[in-house]
Every structure is written in structure tokens, then in C-alpha cells.
Amino acid sequence: MPWGHAAFGYLLYSLGHRLVTRESPNGPLVVLALLFGTQLPDLVDKTLSWGLHLFPQGYSVAHSVLVAVPVGLLVLGATASGRRDIGIAFTVGYWSHLLGDAILAVPKRGVSPSDRLLWPVVTLPPYQSEVTLIGRVNRVISAFFGEVLTTEQLVFLALYSIPYLLVFALWLVDGAPGVAHFLRADDS
Structure with missing residues (x-):
């Protein structure tokens, strides 16, 4: 899920x-670059x-390391003389997405774990049924809400939420980078 990649x-x-x-x-640009990097493989x-x-x-x-590694190195090289922190954030985000999928x-x-990361050397078989963007989103949302209403699933959801809450707490300890910048700009 997008929030899992963002948190990781x-x-x-x-x-x-x-x-x-x-x-x-x-810095807001660092956080945006990181967030964009964590979502890029799925967006594409x-x-x-x-x-x-x-x-x-x-x-x-x-999702291919044969593409992700050169893209990450290219971004790092392009930002080396200027905003290196933005290039590092994007690359960490991008590569963490692949690591998360492998895990x-x-x-x-x-x-x-490497099957998802070795395109075109490894091509995964087609989905069992035709998948559309809207259909997939509807299926995920309806499955999520359909299963969450049981007691067992609420317990699972609570346990599932703990890592996200810990990352959220880390983000707050870090000073809410990205959002804090915009809040300070409004106070000026």
C-alpha cells in the first residue's frame, strides 16, 4: 500500500x-522527493x-533494479553539486520501495523476492483476471472495509497500525519535516 512504502x-x-x-x-523539498521516490515504482x-x-x-x-539503480545514481549525480539532500531522499525513497516489495x-x-525486481530478465505471469486501475482500487477498498468490521480484523488492524504509529511518532520527533515548514511560513 502507498502508506506502507511512504512509512518504510x-x-x-x-x-x-x-x-x-x-x-x-x-525541508519540504526533501520530504516531497522522498515521498515521490517511495511511490514512483507503483505510479509507473x-x-x-x-x-x-x-x-x-x-x-x-x-520495479526493476536494472532501471532503479541507474536512475538513482543519475539523480544522485545530477544533484551532487546543488541539492544533494533532495537526490539522496529521492533515491532512498525509490530504492526502499523495491526493498519493501522484496521483503x-x-x-x-x-x-x-527477486522476481519482482528483475524485469525484463524475469517477467511475472499475468494476473488471474483482467485488472483495471479503477477495479483494483475498488477491490482493495471494499476488501479492506469488508474485513475490518470483524473483531479479529480489528485486532489485526490495531497490530498492523503499530509500525505506522511509530513512524508517525518519529516524524513528529523529527519536527514534522515538510508540514512544519509550511506552518512556519503561515505564521510569518
């Missing part, structure tokens, strides 16, 4: 930034698959 990317970036600089992340590949039907799966071009594939039977 922010966690890695914030902890890495603190480790290197001993400061919390700062899900659109190409679900929307345009150019690929049989939502894991292709932008999520580990417990699945018959799926190698």
Missing part, C-alpha cells in the same frame, strides 16, 4: 540521516499494467 522509506531515510548528520531530516508500473495494459503485472520497468515477497510460497 521515511523510517530508513530519517534513521540514516540521523546516523550520518546527527540531525533530524528537514501499475499505470502501465492496470491502466494501459502494456504489461501483464504491476511489477515491471520501474513482502519473502513469506509467499512460490515467489522469489
Whole structure:
């Protein structure tokens, strides 16, 4: 889910930034670059698959390490002389998305974590049924709300929410980078 990629990317970036600089992340452009990087693979590949039907799966071009590594290095190189922090944030976000997808594939039977990351060397089989962007979003939303109403699912949702709440707390400890900048601008 988009929020999972955003939270995982922010966690890695914030902890890495603190480790290197001993400061919390700062700046709205850095946070936007990080957020954009965490969503880019799905924005590209899900659109190409679900929307345009150019690929049989939502894991292709932008999820491939054969594309992501050169793109990340290109962005790092392009921002090296100016806003290096923006390039690092974008690249951490982008690469964390791939790492997150690989980690999520580990417990699945018959799926190698690298399968999603090696396009065009590995091409995943088509979905079992025709997938459209609107249909997929409707299915996810209806499944989510349909299952959340049971007691067991509410307990699961509470446990599922804990990592997100911890990342949210980290974001607050970091000074709410991105949002805090805009709030300070309104006070001026």
C-alpha cells in the first residue's frame, strides 16, 4: 500500500540521516522527493499494467533494479553539486520501495523476492483476471472495509497500525519535516 512504502522509506531515510548528520531530516523539498521516490515504482508500473495494459503485472520497468539503480545514481549525480539532500531522499525513497516489495515477497510460497525486481530478465505471469486501475482500487477498498468490521480484523488492524504509529511518532520527533515548514511560513 502507498502508506506502507511512504512509512518504510521515511523510517530508513530519517534513521540514516540521523546516523550520518546527527540531525533530524528537514525541508519540504526533501520530504516531497522522498515521498515521490517511495511511490514512483507503483505510479509507473501499475499505470502501465492496470491502466494501459502494456504489461501483464504491476511489477515491471520501474520495479526493476536494472532501471532503479541507474536512475538513482543519475539523480544522485545530477544533484551532487546543488541539492544533494533532495537526490539522496529521492533515491532512498525509490530504492526502499523495491526493498519493501522484496521483503513482502519473502513469506509467499512460490515467489522469489527477486522476481519482482528483475524485469525484463524475469517477467511475472499475468494476473488471474483482467485488472483495471479503477477495479483494483475498488477491490482493495471494499476488501479492506469488508474485513475490518470483524473483531479479529480489528485486532489485526490495531497490530498492523503499530509500525505506522511509530513512524508517525518519529516524524513528529523529527519536527514534522515538510508540514512544519509550511506552518512556519503561515505564521510569518
